[in-house]
Amino acid sequence: MTEPYELTVAQAAREIRERRISAVELAESLLSRADAVEPHLRIWVTLDHERFLSAAKESDRVLNERGPQGPLHGVPVGVKDIYYTEGQETTACSPIYAGFVPSYDATSVAMLRQAGAVIMGKTVTTEFACGDPPPTRNPWNAAHTPGGSSSGSAVGLAARVFPASLGSQTAGSVLRPASYNGVVGLKPTFGRISRYGVVPVAWSLDTLGTFTRTVEDAALMLTAMAGHDPQDFSSSKLPVPDFGAAVDSQQSPPRIGVVRKFFYERADEEVKKHTEGTVDRLARAGAAVDDVKLPTDFETLLAAHRVLMTVEAAAVHEQDFAARPDDYGPNVRGVIEAGMLTPAVSYVQAQRIRRRFRRDMEEAIQAFDILLTPSTVTPAPRDLTTTGDPSFQSPWTTCGFPTISLPSGLSESGLPLGIQLAAAPFQEETLLAAARWCERTLGVALVPPEPA
């Protein structure tokens, strides 16, 4: 029998709506699961049992009195500790923010609550969502990095501590840990989800995203979180479709463009072989697969990404870093100092490189529904001093295209591998429908060993 803590978002929402389980029962199951794995995995910054249970109790009361308040009624969500949560400490895992209790929710958190979701607690992020390694451990092998920066949200999802969680990606901080831990990671189009009330890394790159165990769940979460917010200058005014319907409706195999250039030059042999095998399976199932020839230079874009990120991070932290330099960890400090030393002309040229790359990619993607690449260069590296290489994510974060990572198998060493799919800007319906088709075709669901 399935334990409540194993339910997906869609399952949990349905079970609660149909009164087969209460929000409190689900919360209790998740809390006992969380307590069991926490000493091994270090998922949480703040897990307040009382606060969570009382929110679940309130959710049950409302359900009984007024019926479900939204499609996620009673569904618990783990929240990366850079999202503001009203009345609950938000630290960004930095001494600078220690003790900071926001007086309001991030727009995305408020929208989740409006959809009926219950915030479970605040998950570990690397310091300021940069590259300093977190205490969180990879449930597949504790000697390997769990990835970052959304470490707690990725690991907690893999370990069945919550059915959905929130992350953010400035380089590769959603899809990389999703792939390292064998779960589904979604980064929608830049501008799709408001960043208001989320501690920034770099304004022109930061994109909020989700961890779930299925594509359907990713669609449900995105539908709840997407929408215009005048408080975020980059927030799109485009209408928000019902992404869940897109996932349900797709029947025909997608047109897939495989991007081998750059990705195959960097990926290790096992990842290349695995990706080719995965592409073969998709092609045999009917997908129209073709190689994508790109005029675009991904290496140059990576250099541009580094300039954009370090400069904007330096601007974000300018005052705090001047006042309290010793309260910054070595990686984030390096990011800020690199940004401080960069001339403005380099930043503007980086913006130009991004614009050209985006235009080239928009053209290249026209012949396809989605582009496919390996999710990561290697499976999670055996190195706890790093959070791994984000270079397969950064190009898509930089140009703002929506991407999703799906688990596609295990390496010989027993670590998750994944494929990364990308679609044109604001084509998340296409992305999710194609991802659902791939998920169904591949039939891969990964469950890590019990921590011990």
Added chain:
Amino acid sequence: MTEPYELTVAQAAREIRERRISAVELAESLLSRADAVEPHLRIWVTLDHERFLSAAKESDRVLNERGPQGPLHGVPVGVKDIYYTEGQETTACSPIYAGFVPSYDATSVAMLRQAGAVIMGKTVTTEFACGDPPPTRNPWNAAHTPGGSSSGSAVGLAARVFPASLGSQTAGSVLRPASYNGVVGLKPTFGRISRYGVVPVAWSLDTLGTFTRTVEDAALMLTAMAGHDPQDFSSSKLPVPDFGAAVDSQQSPPRIGVVRKFFYERADEEVKKHTEGTVDRLARAGAAVDDVKLPTDFETLLAAHRVLMTVEAAAVHEQDFAARPDDYGPNVRGVIEAGMLTPAVSYVQAQRIRRRFRRDMEEAIQAFDILLTPSTVTPAPRDLTTTGDPSFQSPWTTCGFPTISLPSGLSESGLPLGIQLAAAPFQEETLLAAARWCERTLGVALVPPEPA
């Protein structure tokens, strides 16, 4: 009797459409006018009589064979020499571009041709549309600057050498020379007109605009030039209304917010007094007038504008300036060198200041149809080593709001004075309708003395 060269855009288009004058007759009248004033005013970089007459002849042929090809059929337009014109030299008044003959039209020029307009020739710009003084002279008093950078387009319009002309504004290069020369200058919302094929000054600021003698003409020109262009990353996808209809339809007096803070601190006594008198006249005619209290700091925004402009200009010219520094004039050289010395964090902070200013202004303008300020700090200064002070334009260029300058009277020294109106982004219909009401209410049309 009105000479053909005195016709407005609307009049010329109607006269040609109704066959009361031919495009060639109009062209001949304008050419003889141009030849008469050119030694005094120095309007042209390139005026090729044969090319212009042959285009006018072709326009007449098409009219006779197929009828009018657009609302501007046969109407001549003067084009600032930074717009690419197919097969015709485009120099930006710089040795760097000397001899450059584009193989295509700027999108805006192509759209004007599609609307039936005939390109008359290329008008003087300051070098690279920066602040080095041009040879062009102010027709009101040759000892005073004509303003810049769109010097030839502004002066040629005032001197009745063409009924409409094209300019561009990165700080104050359309509305300031419009006001100094007593004509109507329109800078639409950033993103409304494609900049593709126009020599850039600074990508995040450059906005194309027009000089005309009436608000109606400004609306006709904007309707022809506005629209989405995938070749310009900032080009808006919003639909383009018929701006001419907006100008016709307005009957009721507008709600006007007068911005005295900052503007009255900088304007001289005569300009302040004149502006108050103008506001009184508008109020007596029924406009609802109120003072605007702004939380926003215009001085800080001017500093941000300077950073954005110099840095982006330095990026534009990086390679050419490294190779040929001596081919740059002292002002544009100063701009580039300032940009080269600016750290990227300052640029990013300038972007933040702009975003905050824009948000504050969007809120402040909600209670009004338009905001009103004096167009310039003083009338055209008696100083040919400068093109005047753009500080009343730069805030609106920086935040991208659409603005228009209307002639509102003459100074004691006999120089034009103007009022500047601003509307919310993409509210050019509101701006033009209100401007038309003000134009009608003030009844000021300024004709400079004949040059001698």
